[in-house]
Amino acid sequence: MKKKERLTAYQYLLKDKLSGDKNRELIALLKDIKLAGRQVAKELNSATLNNTIGEMYGKKNTHGEDVKKLDIIANNLFIQSLENGGNCAGIVSEEKEKVLIFNNEVSRNSKYLVCIDPLDGSTNIDVNVPVGTIFSVLKRPNLVDKTFSKDFLQIGSKQVAAGYIIYGSSTIYVLTVGKGVDAFTLDPVVQEFYLSHENITIPKKGRMYSVNQGNFYEFPLALQEYIRWCEQEDIKSGRPYSLRYVGSMVADIHRSLLKGGLFIYSKSKSAAAGKLRLLYECNPMAFLIEQAGGMATDGKKRILDITPKSIHQKSPIFIGSADMVKQINKFLKSRLFN
Numbered sequence: 001m002k003k004k005e006r007l008t009a010y011q012y013l014l015k016d017k018l019s020g021d022k023n024r025e026l027i028a029l030l031k032d033i034k035l036a037g038r039q040v041a042k043e044l045n046s047a048t049l050n051n052t053i054g055e056m057y058g059k060k061n062t063h064g065e066d067v068k069k070l071d072i073i074a075n076n077l078f079i080q081s082l083e084n085g086g087n088c089a090g091i092v093s094e095e096k097e098k099v100l101i102f103n104n105e106v107s108r109n110s111k112y113l114v115c116i117d118p119l120d121g122s123t124n125i126d127v128n129v130p131v132g133t134i135f136s137v138l139k140r141p142n143l144v145d146k147t148f149s150k151d152f153l154q155i156g157s158k159q160v161a162a163g164y165i166i167y168g169s170s171t172i173y174v175l176t177v178g179k180g181v182d183a184f185t186l187d188p189v190v191q192e193f194y195l196s197h198e199n200i201t202i203p204k205k206g207r208m209y210s211v212n213q214g215n216f217y218e219f220p221l222a223l224q225e226y227i228r229w230c231e232q233e234d235i236k237s238g239r240p241y242s243l244r245y246v247g248s249m250v251a252d253i254h255r256s257l258l259k260g261g262l263f264i265y266s267k268s269k270s271a272a273a274g275k276l277r278l279l280y281e282c283n284p285m286a287f288l289i290e291q292a293g294g295m296a297t298d299g300k301k302r303i304l305d306i307t308p309k310s311i312h313q314k315s316p317i318f319i320g321s322a323d324m325v326k327q328i329n330k331f332l333k334s335r336l337f338n
C-alpha cells in the first residue's frame with residue numbers, strides 16, 4: 001500500500017498558506033518557534049529524571065507568581081532560538097518584566113516581533129498534565145526606527161500569525177497565519193512536526209464549559225447565572241453541559257477547538273481584570289479561534305479590538321464555539337457585568 005505523503009510544517013506553509021518569496025522571513029520565524037518547541041518537549045519529557053521539576057525558590061515573575069525551573073528553561077530556549085534565528089527584532093515574554101530587544105545586526109533589521117508565554121499552565125508543570133507555549137507574531141510598525149516597547153502595543157487584529165504548542169500525549173503545534181487554522185504533530189522519532197489537522201473549524205455549538213468553578217462566589221452575578229444555566233436540565237439545548245477544566249489554557253482551548261466548547265477566565269472580586277495576559281495569552285488564542293470560526297470577547301467587546309496599554313496587561317476572556325460565546329454574552333449584557 002502506498003504511504004500517504006507527509007508534509008512538514010515548513011513544507012506545508014511554503015506550498016500552501018505562505019507561498020511566495022515575501023513570506024520567507026515569517027516562515028523562518030515560525031521554524032525558530034518550532035525548534036524551541038521541540039527542545040521544550042524534550043525537556044518536559046525527561047524533567048523528573050533531570051531534576052528540573054519544581055520551583056526556582058525565591059523567584060517570582062512580573063505578576064508576583066512563583067516561577068518554576070521549567071518556566072525559565074523554556075523561556076531561555078525560545079529566546080535563544082528567536083535571537084539566533086535572526087527573524088525577530090525583539091520579544092515580550094511572560095517571564096521578562098521588560099521588552100527584550102535583540103542586539104545582533106540581523107535581528108535588528110527583522111520585520112517581526114513576538115509576544116510569548118513560553119510555558120503556560122504553571123500549576124500543571126510538575127504533575128504530568130498537559131502544558132503549552134502560546135505565541136503571537138506582530139509586524140514592526142516602522143522599519144526605519146529602532147524597536148521600542150510601544151511597537152508591541154498593537155491591537156490583536158493586527159497579528160500576522162499566532163498559535164500554541166501543546167505538550168500532551170503528543171506534542172502538537174497549532175497555527176494560524178490568518179488563513180484558517182492548521183495543526184502539526186511532532187513525530188518523536190524523526191523529531192519533526194508533520195501536518196496532521198488541515199483547516200480546523202471549531203464546532204459552532206458545544207456542550208462543554210471550562211471555568212475555575214471554585215471561584216464561583218467571586219464571579220460577577222451575571223456569570224454565576226450563566227453557570228447555573230449550564231447546570232440546568234434542558235433536552236432541547238442538550239443541558240446540563242459538562243464541566244471540563246484542566247487549568248492549562250492551552251489544553252482547555254485545544255479540547256474546545258476540536259470538540260466544541262467555551263473557555264472562561266473571568267474577572268472576579270479579587271482580580272478586576274482576570275488573570276490571563278492580553279498580548280501573549282488572550283490575543284493569540286482569540287486570533288486562532290476566530291480563524292477557526294469561533295469567537296472571543298472580554299465580556300463587553302471583541303478581544304482583538306482591545307487597545308493594549310501595557311505589555312503585561314490582563315484581560316477577562318470568554319472564548320470558543322460561536323453559539324456558546326453568543327449565549328454567554330446575553331447573560332453578561334443582561335445585568336451589569338461588574
Ligand code: AHM
Binds near residue numbers: 065117120247275
Ligand atoms: P500561568 O501563566 O501561571 O501558567 O497561568 C496561566 C494559567 C492558564 O493556563 C490557566 O487557564 C489558568 O492559569 C488557570 O488559573 P487558575 O488556577 O486560577 O484556574
